[in-house]
Amino acid sequence: MSDTVSPRKQPAAPGADPALTAEVAALIVGALNLDVAAADIDPGEPLYGEGLGLDSIDILEIALVVSKQYGVQLRADSEENERIFGSLRQLVDYISEHRTK
Amino acid sequence: MPLLAHTCPDAVVAYRAGAPLTVRQFLHDVACVRESLGASGHILNACGDRYHFTVGLAAALTAGQVTLLPSTHTPEVIRQLRGFAPGAVCLTDRTDCDIELPQVPYPITGTPAAAGVIPPMPQLEPTQLAAYVFTSGSTGTPVPYPKTWGRLVQCVREEARRLGLHGSQPWSIVATVPAQHMYGFESSVLMALSGGHALCAERPFYPADIAARLATVPRPRVLVSTPVHLRALVGAGVQLPPTDLVLSATAPLAQQLAFEVERRLGTQLMEIYGSTETGQIASRRPTEGAEWHLWPGVQLAARAEEVWAQGGHIEQPTRLCDVVEVKGDDRFLLHGRLADLVNIAGKRSSLAYLNHQLNSIPGVLDGAFFHCEEARAALTQVSRVAACVVAPTLEAARLLQALRERIDPVFLPRPLLFVARLPRNGTGKLPQEALRALAAAHLKTHVA
Numbered sequence: 001m002s003d004t005v006s007p008r009k010q011p012a013a014p015g016a017d018p019a020l021t022a023e024v025a026a027l028i029v030g031a032l033n034l035d036v037a038a039a040d041i042d043p044g045e046p047l048y049g050e051g052l053g054l055d056s057i058d059i060l061e062i063a064l065v066v067s068k069q070y071g072v073q074l075r076a077d078s079e080e081n082e083r084i085f086g087s088l089r090q091l092v093d094y095i096s097e098h099r100t101k
Numbered sequence: 102m103p104l105l106a107h108t109c110p111d112a113v114v115a116y117r118a119g120a121p122l123t124v125r126q127f128l129h130d131v132a133c134v135r136e137s138l139g140a141s142g143h144i145l146n147a148c149g150d151r152y153h154f155t156v157g158l159a160a161a162l163t164a165g166q167v168t169l170l171p172s173t174h175t176p177e178v179i180r181q182l183r184g185f186a187p188g189a190v191c192l193t194d195r196t197d198c199d200i201e202l203p204q205v206p207y208p209i210t211g212t213p214a215a216a217g218v219i220p221p222m223p224q225l226e227p228t229q230l231a232a233y234v235f236t237s238g239s240t241g242t243p244v245p246y247p248k249t250w251g252r253l254v255q256c257v258r259e260e261a262r263r264l265g266l267h268g269s270q271p272w273s274i275v276a277t278v279p280a281q282h283m284y285g286f287e288s289s290v291l292m293a294l295s296g297g298h299a300l301c302a303e304r305p306f307y308p309a310d311i312a313a314r315l316a317t318v319p320r321p322r323v324l325v326s327t328p329v330h331l332r333a334l335v336g337a338g339v340q341l342p343p344t345d346l347v348l349s350a351t352a353p354l355a356q357q358l359a360f361e362v363e364r365r366l367g368t369q370l371m372e373i374y375g376s377t378e379t380g381q382i383a384s385r386r387p388t389e390g391a392e393w394h395l396w397p398g399v400q401l402a403a404r405a406e407e408v409w410a411q412g413g414h415i416e417q418p419t420r421l422c423d424v425v426e427v428k429g430d431d432r433f434l435l436h437g438r439l440a441d442l443v444n445i446a447g448k449r450s451s452l453a454y455l456n457h458q459l460n461s462i463p464g465v466l467d468g469a470f471f472h473c474e475e476a477r478a479a480l481t482q483v484s485r486v487a488a489c490v491v492a493p494t495l496e497a498a499r500l501l502q503a504l505r506e507r508i509d510p511v512f513l514p515r516p517l518l519f520v521a522r523l524p525r526n527g528t529g530k531l532p533q534e535a536l537r538a539l540a541a542a543h544l545k546t547h548v549a
Contacts, residue, residue, distance in 0.1 A: 031479050033544065035516045053501065055510045056306070057446050057483050060333050063307050064480040067337045073309035 071100035119317035227251025273318035308337035351447030488514030
């Protein structure tokens with residue numbers, strides 16, 4: 001992915017790679033035992049709080065899965081660290097920009 | 102008793118982005134916040150920045166006002182808090198704070214304190230009521246526990262002695278737990294104030310943030326954390342700076358993880374045992390043994406099937422919510438939680454409380470929460486609670502929304518199972534086994 005823009009500047013940017021999106025959605029559903037099908041996660045829907053209903057413990061679990069799978073260390077410079085990834089699409093954009101494996 | 106144990110106006114109270122904030126600055130900021138607080142009497146301190154929280158606490162203390170520390174900020178709990186302390190206000194450093202209390206924005210205190218001016222060190226009476234901390238209770242109403250300044254400090258000074266943080270050497274304290282949680286309140290905020298140490302204003306979350314934050318503060322440094330964060334920290338493959346001490350509390354830490362943390366951070370890991378009601382009462386080094394060592398003066402007393410803690414800094418005799426085996430005057434072993442207790446990542450509730458909330462939702466005919474170890478997360482190992490509900494007219498999303506207003510999100514059921522009736526036995530009781538079997542069957546079909 002070379003055409004991604006900063007996910008936080010344009011959260012609605014349709015840049016996310018569909019294959020990677022499906023893969024990350026499946027990872028999240030599997031790691032968290034979520035009661036939804038990976039394909040049913042709306043890439044633009046909030047991950048945190050309402051929407052998919054994840055909390056900070058889930059986000060930590062996702063951070064670990066992502067670090068193991070893609071070699072990406074999630075970082076949060078803002079205080080709103082649990083909310084840094086507003087949606088699956090933003091997370092996928094971040095991964096594709098920073099992945100090392 | 103002085104508000105701060107720091108002995109010089111240029112001593113460091115906190116670090117933000119690695120830059121020191123001195124006693125002089127702190128006292129200046131406390132005076133600013135005190136002016137904003139007014140005379141409401143009770144302050145819900147919701148500041149996310151640990152320095153802001155600490156300034157807010159000190160401002161309340163020096164104004165003779167009481168800080169409220171509820172275990173969660175759901176609309177239901179805030180409503181009950183308004184009944185408990187009419188006139189309470191919420192001190193917040195967020196622009197999007199949705200807590201339904203009159204809000205006092207944390208003032209912009211960036212102005213540096215004038216160099217020549219040294220405000221006098223505020224003095225507090227040990228008997229001053231400093232805070233109410235709350236547990237969720239079992240009947241739907243939070244139960245308040247009063248904490249006086251003297252006893253809070255007494256407890257944390259004992260912790261400092263136990264951990265070797267009682268000398269004249271100032272430590273840097275980095276914490277992944279919120280300042281509002283009893284453990285974080287004691288081991289980061291009160292430890293800094295009463296021990297002359299410096300706290301890190303930020304609350305790092307991701308493993309890479311924790312490692313980076315540790316590296317920005319001077320040694321000796323202590324990381325105040327939990328099994329969940331520590332498991333993530335050693336599992337994420339980030340480079341970890343040498344850390345002189347690591348604390349863990351809120352849930353038992355697996356011994357293997359303790360060895361791993363000590364090895365990876367070149368450190369000593371100590372576990373703290375305590376509760377909202379009692380504060381901290383014991384510690385152990387899990388790599389050396391399973392026995393907990395009580396704070397001097399604290400005693401455990403067995404009463405029938407229950408174990409109660411009393412003495413020392415404990416305000417009133419308190420029943421412990423864990424299965425405890427007393428091993429001597431000052432030692433004990435833990436054998437898990439009481440069956441009704443729910444403890445998820447440091448948030449405590451009870452099945453009775455959660456059931457009460459679930460069954461009070463219009464449209465719910467019957468419902469029950471239960472422990473569901475099968476749904477444990479793969480890497481952080483956190484397990485949640487599940488629930489079965491009979492609510493033919495409710496959709497899952499609406500029911501979850503109603504629950505979200507009543508209970509902390511960590512207790513939202515996973516999975517939430519809609520059933521025609523609960524698997525009650527002949528006497529109307531709900532065997533946990535029957536509930537777990539339902540959940541296991543459900544998980545098999547849905548997460549295959």
